[in-house]
Amino acid sequence: xxxxxxxxxxxxxxxxxxxxxxxxxxxxxAPWLPIKDPDSYFLVRGERPPYSPSGTHWFGTDxxxxxxxxxxxxxxxxxxxxxxxxxxxxxxxxxxxxIVAGYLRGRTDKVVSFIFIVFLSFPSLVLAILITALxxxxxxxxxxxxxxxxxxxxxxxxxxxxxxxxDREFVTAARAIGAGDRRIIVRELLPNVVIPMGALALLGMAxxxxxxxxxxxxxxxxxxxxxxxKLILIGAxxxxxxxxxxxxxxxxxxxxxxxxxxxxxGDRIRSYYDVREIGL
Amino acid sequence: xxxxxxxxTASIMLLLAVSMLTFGAMNLLGDPLFNIxxxxxxxxxxxxxxxxxxAKELYHLDRPLPERxxxxxxxxxxxxxxxxxxxxxxPPVSDLVVERxxxxxxxxxxxxxxxxxxxxxxxxxxxxxxxxxxxxxxxxNSFLLIAMPNFALAVILKYIFGIKLGWFPLTFKATDPWLTxxxxxxxPALTIALPAxxxxxxxxxxDLITTLQEDFILMARSKGVSRRRVLLRHALxxxxxxxxxxxxxxxxxxxxxxxxxxxxxxxxGLGSAIVEAILREDFPVVLAIVMIITTAFVIVNVxxxxxxxxxxxxxxx
Numbered sequence: 001x002x003x004x005x006x007x008x009x010x011x012x013x014x015x016x017x018x019x020x021x022x023x024x025x026x027x028x029x030a031p032w033l034p035i036k037d038p039d040s041y042f043l044v045r046g047e048r049p050p051y052s053p054s055g056t057h058w059f060g061t062d063x064x065x066x067x068x069x070x071x072x073x074x075x076x077x078x079x080x081x082x083x084x085x086x087x088x089x090x091x092x093x094x095x096x097x098x099i100v101a102g103y104l105r106g107r108t109d110k111v112v113s114f115i116f117i118v119f120l121s122f123p124s125l126v127l128a129i130l131i132t133a134l135x136x137x138x139x140x141x142x143x144x145x146x147x148x149x150x151x152x153x154x155x156x157x158x159x160x161x162x163x164x165x166x167d168r169e170f171v172t173a174a175r176a177i178g179a180g181d182r183r184i185i186v187r188e189l190l191p192n193v194v195i196p197m198g199a200l201a202l203l204g205m206a207x208x209x210x211x212x213x214x215x216x217x218x219x220x221x222x223x224x225x226x227x228x229x230k231l232i233l234i235g236a237x238x239x240x241x242x243x244x245x246x247x248x249x250x251x252x253x254x255x256x257x258x259x260x261x262x263x264x265x266g267d268r269i270r271s272y273y274d275v276r277e278i279g280l
Numbered sequence: 281x282x283x284x285x286x287x288x289t290a291s292i293m294l295l296l297a298v299s300m301l302t303f304g305a306m307n308l309l310g311d312p313l314f315n316i317x318x319x320x321x322x323x324x325x326x327x328x329x330x331x332x333x334x335a336k337e338l339y340h341l342d343r344p345l346p347e348r349x350x351x352x353x354x355x356x357x358x359x360x361x362x363x364x365x366x367x368x369x370x371p372p373v374s375d376l377v378v379e380r381x382x383x384x385x386x387x388x389x390x391x392x393x394x395x396x397x398x399x400x401x402x403x404x405x406x407x408x409x410x411x412x413x414x415x416x417x418x419x420x421n422s423f424l425l426i427a428m429p430n431f432a433l434a435v436i437l438k439y440i441f442g443i444k445l446g447w448f449p450l451t452f453k454a455t456d457p458w459l460t461x462x463x464x465x466x467x468p469a470l471t472i473a474l475p476a477x478x479x480x481x482x483x484x485x486x487d488l489i490t491t492l493q494e495d496f497i498l499m500a501r502s503k504g505v506s507r508r509r510v511l512l513r514h515a516l517x518x519x520x521x522x523x524x525x526x527x528x529x530x531x532x533x534x535x536x537x538x539x540x541x542x543x544x545x546x547x548x549g550l551g552s553a554i555v556e557a558i559l560r561e562d563f564p565v566v567l568a569i570v571m572i573i574t575t576a577f578v579i580v581n582v583x584x585x586x587x588x589x590x591x592x593x594x595x596x597x
Contacts, residue, residue, distance in 0.1 A: 118297045121577055125536035126554065126570055130302070133558040134309035210429040214540045217431045218555050229431075236435045236544065238450050242443050252432045260427045 013268045016261035023258055027076035036067040038074040038226060050244040059250035062234060068250050075226040075251065076258075078139060079209050082222075085143035086208035087201050090150025095197055097151070098158025103166055103185055113159070119152035128211060129220060137223045142215065146208045157200055161193045195273050202266030206259045213255065228255045287585070291578045298574045299356075302567055303349050310561040313341070316365055339365065352567070361568040365561070373568045376553065381572065384549035387465055387472070387538055392531070394473035399480035399523075404511055406481070407488035415485075422478035430537045434471045434544045441467060452547045468545040472534055479530065480523055487519040520591060528584035532577040 026033065036042070042057070042065045043049065049065035051057055059068035101112035119127075131145045165171065166189065174188050209228070215221045216229025217236075228251050234240070235247030316335050336342040340351065355362055361373035406415045442450045448467045456464070491497065492515055500514050501507075539551035546552075550569050557565035 114293075114297075118294060118301065121294055121298065121532065121574060125539055126573065129539075129555060129558050130305060130566070134306065134561075206427070213429055213431055214537075217540050218543055219559075232431065232435065236431075236438075238438070238443065241435070241439050245439060248435050248439075252435060256428060256432060259429065260424065263423075263427045 009268050009272055013265060016264045016268075019257060019261045020265070023076055023254070024080060026073050027080050030073050030077060033073075035073060036070040038066065038070040040067070041065045042067060050247060052244070053246055053250075060244070060246040062231075062247050063240070063244075068231070068247065071226045071231055072228070072251050072254050075228045075231050076254070078222055078225060078227040079212055079229070079255075081139065082143045082146060082212045082227075083205040083209040085140075086146035086211075087150055087154075087204040089144060089147025090154045090204060091197060091201055093147075094151035094153070094155030095158045095193070098155035098160075099162045099185055099189060099193055101155075102159040102162030103181070103189060109159075112155070116152040116156050116159075119149070120156070124149045125211070125214060128215060129218060132215060132220045137220060139222050139224075142212065142222055143208075146211050149211070150204050150208065154197060154200060154204065158193050158197060161196050162189055165189055165192050196270065199266045199270035199273075202262045202269070206262035206266075209255070209262075210259060287582065291582070294578060295571070295574060299353065299567070299571060300349065302570050303352065303563075304345070306561075306563045306566060307345055307348075310563065339363070352564075356568075356571065362564040364565055365563055373564045376565065377550075377568055377572065380548065380550050380553045383461075383465075383547055384538065384542065384551060386462070387469055387542065387547060387549060388531070388534060390462070390465055390469035391472035391476065391534060391538070392527070394469055395476040395480060396527075398473065398477035399484060400516075402477065402481045403484035403488060404516070407485045407492065407515075408507070408511060410485075410489050418481075422482050425475050425478035426482075428475060430471060430475065431540050431544060433474060434468070434541055437467055437471055438544070450545070452545065465547065468538075468541045468547060471541050471545075472538055476530055476534060479526065483522045483526055484519060487522055488515055491515045491519045517591065521588070524584055524587055524591070528580050531580045532573075535573050535576065 036057075042051075042061060044051065044065075049061055050063050051061045051065065053060040057067050057069065059072060061067055062071070097112050101109040128145050128149060131148070132142055135141050135145075171184060171188050174184050179187070212221055212227060213229030213232060216227060216233050221227050221229050231251040232248050232255070235244065235249070235251075240247055313332060313335060316339065333342075340348055343351075352362065359374065361377060363372055364370070364376070402418065406418045409415050438450065441447050449464050452461065452464045488511075492511075497510055497514055500510050505514070538549075539555065541547075542549045542551035543555065550572065554566060554569040556562075557569070
């Protein structure tokens with residue numbers, strides 16, 4: 001059984017999952033790993049930082065002689081948490097609203113759908129800038145802001161999938177034997193809606209991680225500590241790119257591989273379960 | 281006819297909802313007085329309090345929220361975006377918008393043109409060679425491009441074409457003649473265009489492959505029409521539907537992305553204006569730009585609908 005699954009998901013899928021597992025584990029256990037302190041200055045007498053990649057500093061150091069490898073791993077802690085919290089929030093709120101709207105239809109559906117459209121037609125980055133600028137720039141605020149932005153796309157998918165299932169025989173059968181709305185939603189509809197949402201969740205996590213990078217470039221990311229976006233920004237100036245391209249390219253490569261792995265895994269899961277893009 | 285009336289009503293409702301949301305959020309969460317008066321806004325000295333009261337009256341901040349909203353809405357509909365929330369209130373927001381808007385529009389139009397110019401030939405070539413090695417490689421490439429964050433692509437393009445090869449300038453001067461500015465806008469436009477082109481290519485390729493299996497294509501081929509002519513003359517037009525839809529929807533997403541690209545390449549367009557304004561809590565500027573972006577989004581979607589009816593007479597009702 002597991003053989004056929006391996007064949008159909010493909011080796012690249014497991015490579016992607018492997019990469020995500022490595023990055024997550026490194027991020028999770030960063031303080032206990034034998035890596036350098038991300039906030040120490042490793043100045044070498046007689047040489048001006050930044051230092052290029054070497055045996056001691058695998059990814060080189062930044063302008064302040066801080067170890068880029070350690071900083072990227074610590075940056076992963078922030079970036080991954082933002083991605084995870086954001087999409088979890090979007091799934092819970094958007095998923096619930098979407099399923100309820102798709103199941104009840106009528107006026108509830110009209111109102112919920114209109115709210116989704118308003119959010120979708122709002123340039124999402126503008127909304128993110130607005131909220132982060134007016135509130136504070138803590139980890140929780142930024143993660144939840146991106147979570148609010150995930151509500152409408154997730155909700156629309158949940159609603160469309162629910163609509164496709166709500167008229168099927170097994171739902172009618174459940175109702176015929178006397179199941180209430182709550183039971184039908186949780187026991188009959190939710191299991192069918194969860195898989196397409198899971199695929200979207202992986203894609204959404206990638207979007208949230210990228211969005212953090214975008215906010216960092218506008219000077220609006222998490223204030224404390226390194227994040228992938230902030231690390232790239234530090235190396236992205238014209239002079240830095242010319243003299244020490246490794247500062248920007250280290251985090252770019254790690255970020256890109258992570259986003260790629262999330263996209264690929266989401267894509268594979270979607271086609272594996274043969275989920276059509278209903279109404280997208 | 282009925283359909284267009286419905287569309288119009290929905291668009292207006294949408295614009296009203298977005299404006300209320302922005303207006304409400306900014307006024308409930310932010311405090312513009314600090315930007316107008318500086319530190320005096322928080323003072324309790326009598327002369328500061330007087331200043332605060334005067335500023336409140338001048339900018340109508342002493343009025344209840346709904347009244348301010350209606351006043352703002354009335355002005356906006358007549359093309360007046362009000363004054364900036366700064367110590368002088370100058371220049372008027374409308375002037376700022378008129379100065380910045382063309383730059384962002386140029387960037388976006390260039391990006392979409394570039395994206396189409398890349399995507400259409402790319403899709404034609406890959407559809408003609410579907411599932412052969414060239415097509416496989418192109419599929420991998422488009423997947424990589426779609427996953428690439430725009431700021432990362434900006435840094436990479438800046439590094440390769442701006443610094444290593446030195447083909448493009450890395451500065452944007454508003455005083456340069458427009459041809460030079462177009463040249464300076466090329467790299468940022470390419471940053472926005474490449475991932476968009478990959479999205480368009482994927483859609484168009486799939487649709488082309490479906491169309492190429494239709495009977496009328498076989499008919500044309502058997503009449504002796506060349507492969508190239510069949511592809512360009514017979515297959516392309518009926519395959520353009522999803523491309524045009526996504527072209528429209530994508531414009532909204534590109535506007536968001538262009539905020540970041542503008543700031544990386546230092547183009548003083550609407551993007552940098554809205555970021556500065558939000559940080560200064562300069563509400564009228566933020567509102568003006570949000571409304572412009574949303575209106576543009578709505579217009580693009582209506583245009584997409586009209587283009588639909590032009591391409592396919594069957595959609596006309």
